[in-house]
Amino acid sequence: MTTRITPVFALFLIGTGVATGVIGLLGTNDEVTVSGLLMTLTGLPMLIVTTIQNSHRVADYQLAEADTAGYRRALDHVARGLLDQHTAPHPSGGEYATVEHAAGNVIQLRPTHHKGEEQKAL
DSSP: OOOSHHHHHHHHHHHHHHHHHHHHHHTTOHHHHHHHHHHHHHHHHHHHHHHHHHHHOOOHHHHHHHHHHHHHHHHHHHHHTSSOOOOOOOOOTTSOOOHHHHTTTOOOSSOOOOOSSOOOOO
């Protein structure tokens, strides 16, 4: 279990590790550089874990606010008619149904051309 001290300790380890690593690089001392690198690598996972845990904690008011926002968005979509699907009126019996009418609201890119004559068997 992490506490409030863990992020402070992780940031302290990262800052100290970076400072130690820079001092080791400037002084050309490999052991100090490696120890600074190890301190930095020790502090990074602790900081990542505490950040993830903090982001997963959601308060009750935040959940209620998100639920209310979703409900308002759904009401807005219903009011605008975005959830209703409008269909094209079907042609009456005497009219010729074109490809666009037959397909509803889908328009063919290459519509098939119907000839007025029907083919008869010989």
